[in-house]
Amino acid sequence: MKLVLIFGPQAVGKMTVGHELEKITGLKLFHNHMTIELVDPFFSYGSEVGKKLVNMFRKEIFEEVAKSDLRGMIFTYVWYFDSQEDGDYVRNVCEIFKKNGGVVYFVELTADLEERLRRNDTPHRLKHKPTKRDVKKSEENLLSSLSNHRLNSSAGEIKNKNYIKIDNTNLSAEEAAKVIKSKFDL
Numbered sequence: 001m002k003l004v005l006i007f008g009p010q011a012v013g014k015m016t017v018g019h020e021l022e023k024i025t026g027l028k029l030f031h032n033h034m035t036i037e038l039v040d041p042f043f044s045y046g047s048e049v050g051k052k053l054v055n056m057f058r059k060e061i062f063e064e065v066a067k068s069d070l071r072g073m074i075f076t077y078v079w080y081f082d083s084q085e086d087g088d089y090v091r092n093v094c095e096i097f098k099k100n101g102g103v104v105y106f107v108e109l110t111a112d113l114e115e116r117l118r119r120n121d122t123p124h125r126l127k128h129k130p131t132k133r134d135v136k137k138s139e140e141n142l143l144s145s146l147s148n149h150r151l152n153s154s155a156g157e158i159k160n161k162n163y164i165k166i167d168n169t170n171l172s173a174e175e176a177a178k179v180i181k182s183k184f185d186l
Helices: 014-025 033-039 048-067 084-098 113-119 123-128 135-148 173-184
Strands: 002-007 028-030 072-077 103-110 163-167
Touching: 002 014, 002 084, 014 028, 014 072, 014 103, 014 123, 014 173, 028 048, 033 048, 048 072, 048 084, 084 103, 103 173, 113 135, 163 173
Parallel strands: 002 072, 002 103, 028 072, 103 163
Antiparallel strands: none
């Protein structure tokens, strides 16, 4: 059982790289907006009940996948490194897989702001993330989180032995997925 956790700032390409990695590894992609989009028609993800439901659905899926006969999954996440709550969340998700004998792989993506702003309104992103279709609001959120949070790790901060940091500013999603597959022999 494998969990490939792809994390990084908004619009860095997590879901798109995840889709490409899914194609070449057979691991199932569970991008973070799958649950956000499920809950959003009822409760905003920013609300207390919205976050509660999103986290509940994710936890149930993680637990069932970790116990299943699937090879594993890819999960995408925007990790605020200045938030103890986010660090605890990532540790808890990893523990679900580890306690079931799974191996966790950390993939951190980073890209220049200009490139992230360009990617913010790509057809692929907007197709899979309806809550991002208000591009102006999505861009404001992207810039706000950049001002208020640390969205990438500092050197040496990630201690997991199965870790790679990829600047994919000038890499296609296919190229980044191939690097990940090769690095971790997926």
